[in-house]
Amino acid sequence: MTIPPPLILLVEDELPVQRFIHAALTAAGYRIVVANTLHSARAHSGGHRPDLILLDLGLPDGDGLELLTTLRPDNRTPIVILSARGDERAKVFALDAGADDYLTKPFSVPELLARIRVALRHAVAPAELVGASAYHADGLFVDPVRRTVSHDGQPVHLTPTEYRLLLVLIRHAGMVVTHRRLLQEVWGENAIDQPHYLRVYMGQLRHKLERDPTQPTLLLTESGVGYRLREPDS
Amino acid sequence: MLHVGMAEPSVPADSASGGTWHRVVWLLVPVGSAAALGLLVRPHLASVDLAMLLLLAVVVVASRTTPLLAAMAALLAITAFDILFVPPYYTFSVADSAYLLTFAVMFGVALAVGQLTTRLRSAGLERQRREQLSARLLAMTDELGRADSLVTLASAGARHLADATGRQARVLLAEFEEDLALEEALALLAPEPADHGVRDALLLVHEHRAPQATSVDGWSVVAIGDLSHPRGFALIAPGQAIDRDEPMGESVTALLERYAALVDRTRWRWGEARARLEIEGERLRSALLSSVSHDLRSPLAAIEGAASTLLLEPGDSVPPAVRAQLLETIQEEAQRMNRLIGNLLDMVRVQSGSMVVHASWQPIDEVVGAAIRRLGSRLERHPLSVKLPESLPLVHIDELLLEQVFINLLDNAVRHTPPATPVLIRGRREGGRVEIEVCDRGPGVGTTDDPDLVFTKFHRAVSSGMEQADGGLGLGLTICRGVLMAHGGTIHTRVRRGGGAAFRLSIPVGEPPHPPDEPVESFP
Numbered sequence: 055m056t057i058p059p060p061l062i063l064l065v066e067d068e069l070p071v072q073r074f075i076h077a078a079l080t081a082a083g084y085r086i087v088v089a090n091t092l093h094s095a096r097a098h099s100g101g102h103r104p105d106l107i108l109l110d111l112g113l114p115d116g117d118g119l120e121l122l123t124t125l126r127p128d129n130r131t132p133i134v135i136l137s138a139r140g141d142e143r144a145k146v147f148a149l150d151a152g153a154d155d156y157l158t159k160p161f162s163v164p165e166l167l168a169r170i171r172v173a174l175r176h177a178v179a180p181a182e183l184v185g186a187s188a189y190h191a192d193g194l195f196v197d198p199v200r201r202t203v204s205h206d207g208q209p210v211h212l213t214p215t216e217y218r219l220l221l222v223l224i225r226h227a228g229m230v231v232t233h234r235r236l237l238q239e240v241w242g243e244n245a246i247d248q249p250h251y252l253r254v255y256m257g258q259l260r261h262k263l264e265r266d267p268t269q270p271t272l273l274l275t276e277s278g279v280g281y282r283l284r285e286p287d288s
Numbered sequence: 289m290l291h292v293g294m295a296e297p298s299v300p301a302d303s304a305s306g307g308t309w310h311r312v313v314w315l316l317v318p319v320g321s322a323a324a325l326g327l328l329v330r331p332h333l334a335s336v337d338l339a340m341l342l343l344l345a346v347v348v349v350a351s352r353t354t355p356l357l358a359a360m361a362a363l364l365a366i367t368a369f370d371i372l373f374v375p376p377y378y379t380f381s382v383a384d385s386a387y388l389l390t391f392a393v394m395f396g397v398a399l400a401v402g403q404l405t406t407r408l409r410s411a412g413l414e415r416q417r418r419e420q421l422s423a424r425l426l427a428m429t430d431e432l433g434r435a436d437s438l439v440t441l442a443s444a445g446a447r448h449l450a451d452a453t454g455r456q457a458r459v460l461l462a463e464f465e466e467d468l469a470l471e472e473a474l475a476l477l478a479p480e481p482a483d484h485g486v487r488d489a490l491l492l493v494h495e496h497r498a499p500q501a502t503s504v505d506g507w508s509v510v511a512i513g514d515l516s517h518p519r520g521f522a523l524i525a526p527g528q529a530i531d532r533d534e535p536m537g538e539s540v541t542a543l544l545e546r547y548a549a550l551v552d553r554t555r556w557r558w559g560e561a562r563a564r565l566e567i568e569g570e571r572l573r574s575a576l577l578s579s580v581s582h583d584l585r586s587p588l589a590a591i592e593g594a595a596s597t598l599l600l601e602p603g604d605s606v607p608p609a610v611r612a613q614l615l616e617t618i619q620e621e622a623q624r625m626n627r628l629i630g631n632l633l634d635m636v637r638v639q640s641g642s643m644v645v646h647a648s649w650q651p652i653d654e655v656v657g658a659a660i661r662r663l664g665s666r667l668e669r670h671p672l673s674v675k676l677p678e679s680l681p682l683v684h685i686d687e688l689l690l691e692q693v694f695i696n697l698l699d700n701a702v703r704h705t706p707p708a709t710p711v712l713i714r715g716r717r718e719g720g721r722v723e724i725e726v727c728d729r730g731p732g733v734g735t736t737d738d739p740d741l742v743f744t745k746f747h748r749a750v751s752s753g754m755e756q757a758d759g760g761l762g763l764g765l766t767i768c769r770g771v772l773m774a775h776g777g778t779i780h781t782r783v784r785r786g787g788g789a790a791f792r793l794s795i796p797v798g799e800p801p802h803p804p805d806e807p808v809e810s811f812p
Contacts, residue, residue: 140633241804245804248801250648250800250801250803251803251804253648253649253654254651254803254804255804257651257653257654260653267657268657268660268674269657269661269674270657274661275655275661277655277687277688277691278687278688
């Protein structure tokens with residue numbers, strides 16, 4: 055018996071957007087069901103049990119965040135939010151409230167597919183497991199078991215905090231991690247109002263791990279939101 | 289809205305050297321000491337010399353006090369002379385009647401000296417007062433010239449008027465275009481029954497349509513603005529008795545008139561500034577509308593055209609290469625429109641001053657990197673080099689706004705320079721600022737004398753013909769300046785040696801927080 059392709063629930067009210075996403079995802083081999091109101095979205099997510107939810111934050115009958123908060127924490131379906139540019143605070147809020155990733159409108163289809171792919175992968179493999187397996191991408195190699203880090207073959211020495219920060223990013227490789235989440239997981243609850251800690255350490259990591267720290271390919275900055283470690287090479 | 293200012297002088301009016309005790313002291317001490325001294329040396333000196341001593345005392349008193357006191361001192365001196373130094377001692381009788389002449393001369397001298405010194409002194413005081421008045425006038429003109437509200441004009445004005453004259457001052461100013469009724473003025477300026485002096489003065493000005501007046505009990509008033517529609521009043525209280533006979537009366541009026549003129553001038557200035565702002569706003573709106581119309585319609589036209597071509601000619605009449613090209617056009621033009629709309633929205637925010645800066649401490653190279661990434665393939669055709677030293681301090685910035693600035697600058701570089709020309713981003717710390725330059729090897733920013741003109745809204749580069757169609761609304765650089773200003777920084781442009789433009793951003797460093805200490809703990 056073949057495993058059916060993943061089912062994606064798209065919560066979006068604008069017809070043209072529905073159309074192109076439907077076309078793109080179907081062409082990529084996914085199944086898709088569309089809900090154009092929050093109300094129907096709730097029904098669908100219960101009934102169909104989608105593998106991933108694409109949620110537009112700007113719905114007519116309410117804030118997409120409502121759906122988010124009703125689903126989490128019991129429901130661990132990966133959720134990728136779609137939001138307009140300039141609405142960074144809403145995105146951060148949604149991410150901290152349990153969304154897994156985001157896309158800024160207008161977005162391209164390759165971006166969309168990449169986000170979906172990463173989110174599905176993380177849903178299948180729990181974070182702890184992902185964090186325990188080796189990570190390699192674009193010359194960077196990290197072995198969490200042996201606790202070694204090397205770049206382009208050369209070993210790299212990281213301080214304990216730098217290493218911990220890198221591990222958090224690896225656990226979410228390919229997905230965005232908000233500033234808040236990073237501060238919490240590396241420095242603890244009290245550090246949330248010291249965002250410069252994070253900035254300084256990310257800068258240090260960039261200088262140690264990137265070929266050109268001013269044009270990073272691994273440690274990507276998502277302005278106003280957080281950071282994203284590049285997807286591992288498969 | 290009416291603004292009232294009332295002030296008492298901070299420095300009380302020149303008080304006469306009054307006080308009874310004061311007078312008694314001046315009367316007794318000099319003459320007394322001279323007499324005492326004389327007694328001591330009486331055996332050794334002739335009476336004529338002793339007379340000189342007393343005369344000296346009288347002159348001292350005359351030079352320092354009023355003629356009246358001088359006369360009294362003279363009398364006292366004469367008495368002392370008679371009793372103590374004219375034989376027979378300790379009696380009032382005079383042995384030699386020649387002494388009567390001495391008494392008369394002494395008295396005359398005292399009066400004369402007294403008169404002289406009084407005149408001198410009052411002339412000196414007068415001069416001093418005039419100088420003080422000039423200085424205060426200057427201070428008033430200076431401070432009120434910089435005033436930016438009617439409240440300041442009224443309260444500061446009252447204060448200056450009071451200090452300059454040493455009397456109470458009251459001011460009433462009405463808002464622009466507001467009609468000031470006499471009843472309102474009376475109610476506000478003369479609220480107490482005791483203020484009848486003020487009432488009289490105001491009524492006088494109103495009745496006689498005079499620009500200024502002095503009421504019976506001495507309140508001086510001047511009307512501000514047009515007589516038929518006064519915009520305010522300024523009053524100065526009557527002075528102390530000592531001021532009654534001074535030429536100050538004219539000065540008070542002159543002062544009031546000066547104040548009134550200042551207020552008028554200030555009003556005109558504000559009115560002009562407001563009108564200019566409105567005109568500028570209008571101009572901007574119409575420029576914006578025509579820009580939007582043109583610059584957004586161009587990419588729309590391209591999208592419409594490409595899409596309809598693809599729809600109209602299905603199948604094989606359009607070769608696949610051309611199809612691909614048309615589809616690419618649709619995508620690129622849509623992205624271009626997205627950028628334009630983004631700039632437009634930013635522009636509106638900069639314009640309305642509602643740009644909120646959410647700043648936090650971060651390294652500038654992160655923002656630069658993010659901007660480069662956002663530009664993506666558009667930078668493909670230009671070799672890009674980034675030289676930002678690791679030692680640059682953290683800066684307090686809003687990363688979204690600064691990212692937009694770098695995107696705009698890089699976008700400009702891409703659009704206005706020939707392909708394959710290099711783009712350079714470099715930075716350094718310069719004292720209390722971090723300076724970042726975005727440089728290209730394009731045609732530069734035109735031949736205008738003022739290269740910073742390019743930051744004014746809607747200015748477009750005199751294009752070298754390259755990418756002319758790519759309007760961009762000319763807003764990008766204005767937004768950059770707005771953002772930099774909101775951060776307390778600046779942006780300037782210059783022509784590079786060897787050709788090309790350089791845009792230099794300058795951001796204040798401030799006091800970055802300390803980097804976190806590495807916690808002492810084992811490897812996780």
